[in-house]
Amino acid sequence: MTVLRALKKMFGKSEAEQLAPSPIAPSPAAIGPTEGDQRPHNAKKSVPASTPVQDQHTHIESAKVEQPKAERPRRERAPKPPVIAWKxxxxxxxxxxxxxxxxxxxxxxxxxxxxxxxxxxxxxxxxxxxxxxxxxxxxxxxxxxxxxxxxxxxxxxxxxxxxxxxxxxxxxxxxxxxxxxxxxxxxxxxxxxxxxxxxxxxxxxxxxxxxxxxxxxxxxxxxxxxxxxxxxxxxxxxxxxxxxxxxxxxxxxxxxxxxxxxxxxxxxxxxxxxxxxxxxxxxxxxxxxxxxxxxxxxxxxxxxxxxxxxxxxEAENVASEMVEQHIYAVAAADKYKLLYNLVTENNWERVMVFANRKDEVRRIEERLVRDGVNAAQLSGDVPQHKRIKTLEGFREGKIRVLVATDVAGRGIHIDGISHVINFTLPEVPDDYVHRIGRTGRAGASGVSISFAGEDDSYQLPSIEALLGRKISCETPPTELLKPVVRKSAQPL
Missing domain, CATH: 3.40.50.300 (P-loop containing nucleotide triphosphate hydrolases)
Structure with a gap:
């Protein structure tokens, strides 16, 4: 009996077994192991038994698998440009x-x-x-x-x-x-x-x-x-x-x-x-x-x-000839109106504003934002992660006005700053040169405008002495001193 079973498993079913009404029979693909490798009767087999219909599908699928796949034409890469060695x-x-x-x-x-x-x-x-x-x-x-x-x-x-x-x-x-x-x-x-x-x-x-x-x-x-x-x-x-x-x-x-x-x-x-x-x-x-x-x-x-x-x-060689310098004589109470109207009426897109103290910087930035201007501040109180984000936003044009102290403004190298505004004149003349040096970079022209009020105009002579020349003092046009209409800043 053992030999007969083995032969049946090797060569398929006998005619009598093929006529039997049993609905389930092992398919050729699911032939079990030899007798020496047989598992216990109740053990799960690795490949489940299939119906004759499933068996046919299996044959069809295996036939499909056996057919060689047509090779896709390889996409030819564009040749890399030759690297020319620098000499x-x-x-x-x-x-x-x-x-x-x-x-x-x-x-x-x-x-x-x-x-x-x-x-x-x-x-x-x-x-x-x-x-x-x-x-x-x-x-x-x-x-x-x-x-x-x-x-x-x-x-x-x-x-x-x-x-x-x-x-x-x-x-x-x-x-x-x-x-x-x-x-x-x-x-x-x-x-x-x-x-x-x-x-x-x-x-x-x-x-x-x-x-x-x-x-x-x-x-x-x-x-x-x-x-x-x-x-x-x-x-x-x-x-x-x-x-x-x-x-x-x-x-x-x-x-x-x-x-x-x-x-x-x-x-x-x-x-x-x-x-x-x-x-x-x-x-x-x-x-x-x-x-x-x-x-x-x-x-x-x-x-x-x-x-x-x-x-x-010498300092006179430092103040860039590409920077056009102006000074406006203006009362302290009118400085913010002048700043706002200069930026908005002229549609300036990248402006840097300097003030002497951190609290001044904060107040200017808050008022600009309140009045609908996308502005940000840069001072020693601003966390580093926010400073980096602010500088990137200013560089990308998302921030229109950057208000900064002298310490925070030092070392900022951003091309395309069209205007620098000194909201208050610096207490140290050298800082004036640093401030206006933020514009007029990389061969581009720039403009600096300083607001000289009753509280800081006394700094002007020492700045002019450092530069070695006079800067004409002007009265701002009346339309630049008009009241500010409050708006809401657009989200970035």
């Missing part, structure tokens, strides 16, 4: 009297390639002077405002130094070779952006540490790769250093940007702690930049530098 001969700048070319310095092809991409044919005055000293290894102190090209000057110096000196074979991820300290988050981000553009062909890694951002996220980027150039605010850098995540004993070049502003903001004790962790000043190159050379700034420079070259760019 130094591609960057040609004719010598011009009174101007210094980057070709006049011994810069690497990788760095020259990046400079070519950025479209820098000639050095700015501070770049020409600073590079002459720093590329020779000297320390330097520079007096210059933002917008003069000082950032590129110290970055080119750093990159050249790091390219010429190979890194130690053994070093931790958190051991930067160059350190740049700046007072504000916005300035740090801008410096890092410029550094990324200049290092893109060199293989050097740029990292940023700023307060108000996720600490662990910044730590992860530090753990992922070696840090060559570190740009940081003093407080956050100290956090990393005190936790043992960053070691500063391999710093070859240190830059202190806007030293006067760091003094004003009370950062010098933190900066001193940081500098103590770096090599002795005789073993590192130190560059210090400041908008002013006060006695305090010069004392710091004496402590932290060795026989530095002193480079000064």
């Amino acid at each position: 130094p001969e591609d960057f040609v700048v004719e010598p011009q009297e009174g101007k210094t070319r980057f070709h006049d310095f011994n810069l690497s092809p990788e760095l020259m390639h990046a400079i070519h991409d950025l479209g820098f044919p000639y050095c700015t005055p501070i770049q020409a002077e600073v590079l002459g000293f720093t590329l020779a290894g000297k320390d330097a102190i520079g007096r210059a405002q933002t917008g003069t090209g000082k950032t590129a000057a110290f970055l080119i110096s750093i990159i050249t130094q790091l390219e010429q000196t190979p890194p130690p074979k053994e070093r931790y991820m958190g051991e930067p070779r160059a350190l740049i300290i700046a007072p504000t988050r916005e300035l740090v981000v801008q410096i890092a952006k410029d550094a990324a553009s200049l290092t893109k062909y060199t293989g050097l890694n740029v990292m940023t540490f700023v307060g108000g951002m996720d600490f662990d996220k910044q730590l992860k980027q530090l753990e992922a790769r070696h840090c060559d150039i570190l740009v940081a605010t003093p407080g956050r850098l100290l956090d990393f250093n005190q936790r043992g995540e960053v070691h500063l004993d391999m710093v070859e070049v240190m830059v202190l940007d806007e030293a006067d502003r760091m003094l004003d903001m009370g950062f010098i004790p933190q900066v001193r702690q940081i500098i103590r962790q770096t090599p002795h000043k005789g073993e590192r190159q130190t560059l210090l930049f400041s908008a002013t050379f006060t006695e305090d700034v010069m004392n710091l420079a004496k402590q932290w530098t060795t026989d530095p070259a002193i480079v000064e760019i």
